[in-house]
Amino acid sequence: MIPPLPDSMLRQLGRTEGDADTLQVFVRDQDTRRLLLLRALLDAAEAAPADVLAPHALDRLRQDWALLETAERADRTAVRTVLLHPLVGPWAQRCLRGLSGPGSATGPGPGPELRSDLDHLSALAAAAAIRAGIPFTTRLTAHGGLLPLPTLGALRTASEASVPVDVVFSGAEVTMRERGQESISAHTQPDGTTGSADPRWLPVLALPAVQSGIGPVPLDDVDPYRTDGRGLHRHGLSAATHIDDHERKAWAESWAGVAPLLAIGGEHRLTETAVLLRCLVPLGPPPGSGPTGESAAHCSGTRREAFGAVLSSKPATPAYFASTLVHELQHTKLAALAALVPLHHEGPEARHFAPWRSDPRPFDGLLQGAYSHIALADYWQRFALCARRVTHRDLAWAEHARCREQVGAVLPVLAGSAALTREGRVLVNEMITLYHRLDDCPPPSGHLARAEAYVATAQVIWQQRNGSHRP
Numbered sequence: 006m007i008p009p010l011p012d013s014m015l016r017q018l019g020r021t022e023g024d025a026d027t028l029q030v031f032v033r034d035q036d037t038r039r040l041l042l043l044r045a046l047l048d049a050a051e052a053a054p055a056d057v058l059a060p061h062a063l064d065r066l067r068q069d070w071a072l073l074e075t076a077e078r079a080d081r082t083a084v085r086t087v088l089l090h091p092l093v094g095p096w097a098q099r100c101l102r103g104l105s106g107p108g109s110a111t112g113p114g115p116g117p118e119l120r121s122d123l124d125h126l127s128a129l130a131a132a133a134a135i136r137a138g139i140p141f142t143t144r145l146t147a148h149g150g151l152l153p154l155p156t157l158g159a160l161r162t163a164s165e166a167s168v169p170v171d172v173v174f175s176g177a178e179v180t181m182r183e184r185g186q187e188s189i190s191a192h193t194q195p196d197g198t199t200g201s202a203d204p205r206w207l208p209v210l211a212l213p214a215v216q217s218g219i220g221p222v223p224l225d226d227v228d229p230y231r232t233d234g235r236g237l238h239r240h241g242l243s244a245a246t247h248i249d250d251h252e253r254k255a256w257a258e259s260w261a262g263v264a265p266l267l268a269i270g271g272e273h274r275l276t277e278t279a280v281l282l283r284c285l286v287p288l289g290p291p292p293g294s295g296p297t298g299e300s301a302a303h304c305s306g307t308r309r310e311a312f313g314a315v316l317s318s319k320p321a322t323p324a325y326f327a328s329t330l331v332h333e334l335q336h337t338k339l340a341a342l343a344a345l346v347p348l349h350h351e352g353p354e355a356r357h358f359a360p361w362r363s364d365p366r367p368f369d370g371l372l373q374g375a376y377s378h379i380a381l382a383d384y385w386q387r388f389a390l391c392a393r394r395v396t397h398r399d400l401a402w403a404e405h406a407r408c409r410e411q412v413g414a415v416l417p418v419l420a421g422s423a424a425l426t427r428e429g430r431v432l433v434n435e436m437i438t439l440y441h442r443l444d445d446c447p448p449p450s451g452h453l454a455r456a457e458a459y460v461a462t463a464q465v466i467w468q469q470r471n472g473s474h475r476p
Contacts, residue, residue, distance in 0.1 A: 076139045156197070224248075286314055410460045
């Protein structure tokens with residue numbers, strides 16, 4: 006049994022805050038879950054019948070695992086950087102599903118999807134060995150035109166088909182050779198970044214840390230498991246995208262302004278970003294936003310199985326970049342909290358009105374949305390009170406008023422639920438306290454009136470579409 010979180014931590018979290026000690030509880034728990042998941046993957050492989058995992062494939066998996074163990078003995082921190090990378094989570098879960106499924110219909114051995122997933126373990130082991138400084142020679146398999154070395158970068162191959170690539174690492178140099186092509190070398194730096202004069206090498210861009218003493222934030226546009234490719238448009242998200250040098254520069258320039266803007270929201274906004282954010286995954290422009298994605302509209306999301314990852318289209322300004330992090334890291338916090346302690350016993354039925362969605366939401370989705378939006382209301386209010394330019398102040402008040410009215414429309418449903426656990430009740434009560442605290446500095450009346458009209462209209466439209474559900 007996991008001991009209950011102290012009420013002091015729950016109250017912090019209910020205010021959408023959380024000091025470093027509180028957030029580290031989540032980090033330790035999620036890291037432990039990841040390592041257990043990887044161990045479960047190894048156990049599932051050992052137990053898999055031959056029609057699911059052929060002996061030669063199991064032998065290769067054991068070799069990869071042995072390389073991981075060798076690398077960990079040399080540099081545990083370096084290897085954990087790879088194994089705890091957020092996008093390893095979706096990969097490991099896919100492997101477990103594949104190993105638990107039926108064998109290939111075409112004969113003994115894994116099917117094409119599982120075979121590709123298991124090939125990725127070889128790439129993970131190679132990346133871990135590179136980070137740990139362990140020399141090796143191996144043969145990896147590229148799929149779909151890319152050979153990723155997770156957290157480091159990827160080789161763009163000449164063929165879109167599955168092709169072998171010989172990889173040698175010695176010193177600080179990685180040499181890769183696709184069959185029938187000239188070899189390519191990439192150099193590793195002490196900070197874990199890579200570089201090459203050959204355009205076939207696509208390095209993961211490292212964005213500077215928002216606080217001193219922590220590592221950079223990778224902008225990962227090459228990992229094949231950054232999205233699963235299903236259901237993104239339904240949730241208002243575009244597909245993951247590869248970014249060119251011009252777009253990388255734009256991301257880096259926007260990121261450079263994020264830290265001071267996060268600080269406007271309070272020291273806790275910098276802390277949660279420093280502790281929880283482990284990688285950014287660039288998405289394409291939001292559906293319907295046009296080909297450039299330069300408007301203020303953008304899309305973002307998180308994945309529970311990818312703790313520490315934020316998926317986002319390129320925000321139009323550093324202010325929207327900061328608010329995206331505030332929004333999405335609340336989902337990260339609340340999901341991690343719910344993994345530790347149950348917050349409610351409501352069922353999964355989607356029947357609730359949420360002003361930020363056109364479809365009915367389950368209770369858990371309502372709680373998640375209210376939690377992230379009240380954090381945004383708090384952030385934009387602080388931004389408005391500090392803004393010097395009238396245009397910036399007006400934008401912030403408009404965002405604050407809209408988010409606050411949206412939360413106000415659903416808080417009674419959350420507070421009235423008899424299915425909240427004790428921890429859930431503490432959390433929701435603190436959300437209500439924060440909601441009323443925002444009244445201390447109300448927005449200009451015009452912004453408030455427009456926000457009220459916005460939420461009222463959203464509810465009318467929702468009821469017309471979903472009349473059989475409860476608003």
